[in-house]
Amino acid sequence: MTTIASTEPLTTALLRFATAGSVDDGKSTLVGRLLHDSKSVLADQMEAVERASAGRGQDTPDLALLTDGLRAEREQGITIDVAYRYFATPTRRFILADTPGHVQYTRNMVTGASTADLTVILVDARNGVVEQTRRHAAIAALLRVPHVALAVNKMDLVGHRESVFAAIAEEFTAYATDLGIPEITAIPISALAGDNVVEPSAHMDWYSGPTVLEHLETVPVAHDASPRHARLPVQYVIRPQTAEHPDYRGYAGQIAAGSFRVGEPVTILPSGRTTRISGIDLLGRPVDTAWSRQSVTVLLEDDLDVARGDLIVPTGDAPATTQDIEATVCHVADQPLTVGHRVLLKHGTRTVKAIVEDIPSRLSLDDLSQRPHPARLDANDIARVRIRTAAPLPVDPYATSRRTGSFILIDPGDGTTLTAGMIGDSFTTPAPPQDETPDDGWDF
Structure with missing residues (x-):
């Protein structure tokens, strides 16, 4: 039997990235423009988009239809589910996750960005940084996405003014920096017109940075070939x-x-x-x-x-094995999470019973302060939790490994995913001191 010789890991340039932004900021249009202008759309796909656009009374093809594939998405004009698209240029291959912008579906961004090397966060130039922008930035920071690109969209609707772009970029960069996001690149675009998406804009000669596609093609991607912390x-x-x-x-x-x-x-x-x-x-x-x-x-x-x-x-590089887990979580279910909640915790390929012992603090997106001991967590809340598991788990800090430092909490009754958790991770502001949790009779 012949053994294949040891080789370097596959480094064919592959970038996993996700898009995020508020409703109607133009995420799906941006994705459609990327696919169309990079010649990654098949002829029959384009014909179907043209027919659907004409049926809606539009004179030009609605490129957002290239990603909004569900009937409910087309009828409502919003993205509901994460849409994955695969395309390539001569420089790099891409796996793209177009995530919903509606507050109700923010939970899907956690799915789309969990494996991303880069997140593109869109902002409507007319509205600037809004609460949903801050929430998406917080999730990107929580998931430790290495690169964030701010796409200030609809610049054609504000007269392509540099001052508008500069103010939004400055506000977002300050907020994202406070969250601990290491790298932010701001790009002024018009997804509808194609300005600075694939080709440079003729209307914004004051901007000399990369287009969106140029940035996606050149941003460095780390390949984990380290012999340490192998799992x-x-x-x-x-x-x-x-x-x-x-x-x-x-x-x-x-x-x-x-x-x-x-x-x-x-x-x-x-x-x-x-x-x-x-x-x-x-x-x-x-x-x-x-x-x-x-x-x-x-x-x-x-x-x-x-x-x-x-x-x-x-051997010699084993993670800590524990039944007591402290983590930062994003609650994704409509059902609230409370202290004493009995759940299933899925970590890697292992699922164990667990109980939520404490919720020390919840993050306020306005000023990034920690609000101590909330009564419960509702959908889209980001917070610190303490969990006790029924059996020991070998866990890494999320800062060390995004795969073995993460988990999800599941409702044992109906299998609903409740919460996505990052072990030992937190934002720059410290959580308040934790009170002792009273004995509730569970003997984990």
Whole structure:
């Protein structure tokens, strides 16, 4: 059997990015313009958009229809669900998540931006920075999206005035900087007319920065090839029991972070047992090394009790195992979250029972202050929580690993996703001192 030699991780330029903004700020139009002007739209797709636009009495194609695919979205003229689009230029490949702008669907931005390398936040030049803009910036900061681009849209409706753009960019940059967002790039655009989307604008010669597409093509993308903090959540145990491989036992999953190599000593969590990697299968072929985001099957030297939900990590680089989790969360359900709420906590491939012990503070989007001990969390609230789990979990800080430092809370009754959480993460303003939680009879 031939083993594929160890190689560097795939670095074909791939950028995952999400769009966000208030209702009618033009997100779907911007996405449609990007797809159209970068020649990423098939002829039959464009014909369907032209027919639909004509049926609505429009003289020109409504490019927003390239992303708003649900019937309810077309009827209401708003984006409801996250629309994923895939396109490419000669420089880079893209996975785009067009997220809803309506406050009711803000929760979907958490889904769209959770794996993003960059978020494009749109602002209507006539309205400037509004509450929903601040909420989207806070979510981008909470999810630690490395790059944020501010697209000040509809510049044609304010006479392409530089002063309008400069004031909005200054206000947003100050707010985003206070949130801890490391990099902000502001671009004045008109998505409807195509100004500074793919081609430079002839109406804003005072702007010398990149177009939206130029920025997307050149922004640096970090590839996690570090041997440290490698994490493999076990999803399946594979035992084909064929004549060719009668004793085959592999542990399959997607590498959440770092890299693994054959011969490396590893530890299985939460049991703490140690062994070595005897083989790695990728796409049905053995390899020497595997990297973050590759789906692999790992074979171990020793016959250990490894099951779905376990975590394979390098020996000597194991995360802390705990039943007490402190995190920053974004509540995404209409059902409120309260102290004492019994939930299921899904972390990686493992799901355990848990209870919300305390909600120390809720973030105010107006001044970024922490409001102590709210009675409950409602949809779109961002807050600090303390959770006690029924079984120990190996967890990383979200600042270290976006994959193994995150979790979701689930309603055990109907399976509704309640809350998205980032372990140990917080904004720049500290939470107030936490009071002792009274004994409620649960013996976790």
